[in-house]
Amino acid sequence: MSVEVKIPAVGESITSGIVSVWHKKSGDFVNAGDALFTLETDKVSTEIAAETSGVLDAIVPEGQEVKIGEVVATIDDSKKAREVKPSDKKAPEKSETKTAASPHEKYADAKTASPARTLSPAVRRIVDEEHLEPEKISGTGKSGRLTKADALAAAQNREPVGDAVSVSGKQTASPTEQDRQSADGRFVRKKMSPLRRKIAAQLVMAQHTAAILTTFNECDMSAVQELRTKSQDAFTKKNGVKLGFMSFFIKASVEALRAVPVVNGRIEDEDFIQNNFYDIGVAVGTERGLVVPIVRDADKKSFADLERAIADYATKAREGKLKIEDLTGGTFTISNGGVYGSLLSTPILNPPQSGILGMHKIMPRPVAVDGKVEARPMMYLALSYDHRAIDGREAVTFLIKVKECIEDPKKLPLDF
Amino acid sequence: MDKFDVVIIGSGPGGYVAAIRAGQLGLKTAIVEKDKELGGTCLNVGCIPSKALLTSTDHFMFAKKEAEKHGIVIENAYVDLNKMQQRKDKVVKTMNSGVRSLMKTNKVTTFEGLGTITAPGKVSVKSADGKTQEIETKNVIIATGSAAVELPFAKFDGKTIVSSTEALTFTEPPKKFLVIGAGAVGLELGSVWNRLGSEVTILEFLPRIAIGFDLELSNLLQRSLTAQGITFHLETKVGAVKIDNGRATATATKGNEELKFEADKVLVSVGRKPFSEGLGAEKAGVEFDETRRIKVDEHFKTNIDGIYAIGDVIAGPMLAHKASEEGIACVERIAGKDGHINYDAIAGVIYTNPELAGVGLTEDQAKEKKIDYHVGRFPFRASGRAVANDDLEGIVKFIADGKTDRILGAHILQHAASELIAEAVSVIEFGGSSEDLARTCHSHPTLSEAVKEAAMNVEKRALHIINR
Numbered sequence: 001m002s003v004e005v006k007i008p009a010v011g012e013s014i015t016s017g018i019v020s021v022w023h024k025k026s027g028d029f030v031n032a033g034d035a036l037f038t039l040e041t042d043k044v045s046t047e048i049a050a051e052t053s054g055v056l057d058a059i060v061p062e063g064q065e066v067k068i069g070e071v072v073a074t075i076d077d078s079k080k081a082r083e084v085k086p087s088d089k090k091a092p093e094k095s096e097t098k099t100a101a102s103p104h105e106k107y108a109d110a111k112t113a114s115p116a117r118t119l120s121p122a123v124r125r126i127v128d129e130e131h132l133e134p135e136k137i138s139g140t141g142k143s144g145r146l147t148k149a150d151a152l153a154a155a156q157n158r159e160p161v162g163d164a165v166s167v168s169g170k171q172t173a174s175p176t177e178q179d180r181q182s183a184d185g186r187f188v189r190k191k192m193s194p195l196r197r198k199i200a201a202q203l204v205m206a207q208h209t210a211a212i213l214t215t216f217n218e219c220d221m222s223a224v225q226e227l228r229t230k231s232q233d234a235f236t237k238k239n240g241v242k243l244g245f246m247s248f249f250i251k252a253s254v255e256a257l258r259a260v261p262v263v264n265g266r267i268e269d270e271d272f273i274q275n276n277f278y279d280i281g282v283a284v285g286t287e288r289g290l291v292v293p294i295v296r297d298a299d300k301k302s303f304a305d306l307e308r309a310i311a312d313y314a315t316k317a318r319e320g321k322l323k324i325e326d327l328t329g330g331t332f333t334i335s336n337g338g339v340y341g342s343l344l345s346t347p348i349l350n351p352p353q354s355g356i357l358g359m360h361k362i363m364p365r366p367v368a369v370d371g372k373v374e375a376r377p378m379m380y381l382a383l384s385y386d387h388r389a390i391d392g393r394e395a396v397t398f399l400i401k402v403k404e405c406i407e408d409p410k411k412l413p414l415d416f
Numbered sequence: 417m418d419k420f421d422v423v424i425i426g427s428g429p430g431g432y433v434a435a436i437r438a439g440q441l442g443l444k445t446a447i448v449e450k451d452k453e454l455g456g457t458c459l460n461v462g463c464i465p466s467k468a469l470l471t472s473t474d475h476f477m478f479a480k481k482e483a484e485k486h487g488i489v490i491e492n493a494y495v496d497l498n499k500m501q502q503r504k505d506k507v508v509k510t511m512n513s514g515v516r517s518l519m520k521t522n523k524v525t526t527f528e529g530l531g532t533i534t535a536p537g538k539v540s541v542k543s544a545d546g547k548t549q550e551i552e553t554k555n556v557i558i559a560t561g562s563a564a565v566e567l568p569f570a571k572f573d574g575k576t577i578v579s580s581t582e583a584l585t586f587t588e589p590p591k592k593f594l595v596i597g598a599g600a601v602g603l604e605l606g607s608v609w610n611r612l613g614s615e616v617t618i619l620e621f622l623p624r625i626a627i628g629f630d631l632e633l634s635n636l637l638q639r640s641l642t643a644q645g646i647t648f649h650l651e652t653k654v655g656a657v658k659i660d661n662g663r664a665t666a667t668a669t670k671g672n673e674e675l676k677f678e679a680d681k682v683l684v685s686v687g688r689k690p691f692s693e694g695l696g697a698e699k700a701g702v703e704f705d706e707t708r709r710i711k712v713d714e715h716f717k718t719n720i721d722g723i724y725a726i727g728d729v730i731a732g733p734m735l736a737h738k739a740s741e742e743g744i745a746c747v748e749r750i751a752g753k754d755g756h757i758n759y760d761a762i763a764g765v766i767y768t769n770p771e772l773a774g775v776g777l778t779e780d781q782a783k784e785k786k787i788d789y790h791v792g793r794f795p796f797r798a799s800g801r802a803v804a805n806d807d808l809e810g811i812v813k814f815i816a817d818g819k820t821d822r823i824l825g826a827h828i829l830q831h832a833a834s835e836l837i838a839e840a841v842s843v844i845e846f847g848g849s850s851e852d853l854a855r856t857c858h859s860h861p862t863l864s865e866a867v868k869e870a871a872m873n874v875e876k877r878a879l880h881i882i883n884r
Contacts (some may be wrong), residue, residue, distance in 0.1 A: 076588075142847060142848035148821050148848070149821075
């Protein structure tokens, strides 16, 4: 009996994704639990595992967009592993042709858009071997003909694109994502990864939807620095994780959110929803783009718990193991441009949230302390907020609260 | 007289081809030639007559030395030089009238006389009888070619110290024939008279012959020509040539050695210089470079609007086919079209036996440019057709980009190299790779298979040799 492999629901507000890599080929015998393919969504890429053992027949080609619930393959569970003879295996090429022949919008477009070109013998070989679509490669030869160099470049440039698409970086991108290069190599055109495209759309959407405004302040980091220096050894020994700055800012944000609850809410249609929990998103830059894993119930977590959660997420993000649920449902976000050296910036909201705190680089700067100029480790703070929901007074109050908590950490529940 | 669209000064392979193309494009075209016949150096005293003699003497060599191997017995094969020269003249005449009729069919007006630019848009033609005619034109193309370079200590006298022009017309083979300069002209004419019985010595200032060609093949050619009886003295600097009673004595230095060469005829073939004087170009304000070549932009336009120059009179290799391509591109530009030349795909040939042909980068140039390259070679002795032809000498050599496999250079030494090189030129013109050529089916048995095999050897997969 054939069991259908469907795209599972992977998270709220996710309706589609892209089958970026098949880890098993058509004709392969798969065991239940084996990773079948990587599903790339706008939030994260997830490996989808087989639910039954049997022989796989992949239907959807790599690179195709699929909807939640769509059938992407079947598994014939009537066959056992030992019954799979080499002759049963279909060559990957064969499955490619089969899938390509199925009505597939993109493919049909490409075919009708440009008539088949006569290729030189070497280009023909590379196109065959590398499964390239010659129509999508820019030719640098006479009258735009493809040279072997063009074909080699197309085959090679595909790999970096593939790495960008998948955090695991094991696969090559779909043949539909050919790079284009100008004849003199002055520019290279690459298809953006699904994640990048989604990030782009999200950012523009945020700019268009909310009335984003940013308020600035600065804080003196001396107290936190001093506290960290003093407690670091004991903290590390006790908790197995270092005491960083981020936990202070999460705690300070929680305090500020408590003081100015409207920042912890969001607008939905004509309603304002006030969140009474504190799920704080911490923006982490990865190779594939920015991800914002959520530290749940930050108000209930100790400093040690917070540091551990952040460290966990950083590792997962690096290894591409973040799950959809790690990234959804935050109420407020903290972004630290300081790690890259930013002195001042205006963060963009992470919809549907109403506020985002921007941390920056700590710089010794002269400040007046008790009427005297002193060099202090200073950090600019920025709060971008949705002015539709939050008044200027509230935003400024919030940021001052954060500043006060950082400058005087005794205002925070220092549980270490 | 109506104003012309284009007036071309010089009817060599640059000028007359430009005229044909201009006629095709509907431009009102005139060509001005100072000599009686059209065709320039190439047709009258260069490429064409030298090939006539080279072919004739090659046949003689076959009759004398090779025919017997084929079971063809030719007793007492000898040369009637007079007849050989008459045939050569007939070849030239045939081509002359060919060009003339091409001018006619393409509605090109021909002016006989020395053309000078008197002002932008004005050309005066002074004919042999002293009459002067003014013609007006929108555009002028200077296609006056080049002339043989003279050595200050061995000035041409047309009898004993000669240029290639006279060396094509000897009525008897000089007993001792001294050639100064081992380039194409020296090697070809040295070969002609060597085959006809002259004792030929070639002096070259450089440590190698056939500069510009791949050194490996140049060396093979030198070996071959030496075996044919030509004596070479490389790194030899001629100091003086003295004439006494119609006989020449040349003194030269080779390292610390003082050498003396006696000769009945001395051919000075040390290069050619642009024929850019006396055209009025300077008066018209046209700029020249330091070697008296006319400066042009990428569309062959000089610094003066309406004045163009092509061929030997501008920079680049002094080759007839280069001049022709430039003529076409130049005229197409004037007609508002997009003419273009790929200078990496212009082959050079020396028509000795074996012929030496090369296009693109030599191995030394690739090294110099620090290009990562691969070499593919194939010897003709492994070609069935070459064996059947009894033309075993020579090799095909490819230089391909190490990363993209694009063919950067192709070099062929073979009896038919001049024809074989065209295939490589085509592939280079299309930006092709050695693999493209290697995967193209070649007829069997042909010499061109060796070209394919050499291309295959780039990736070490030639079939009829051990690949290394």
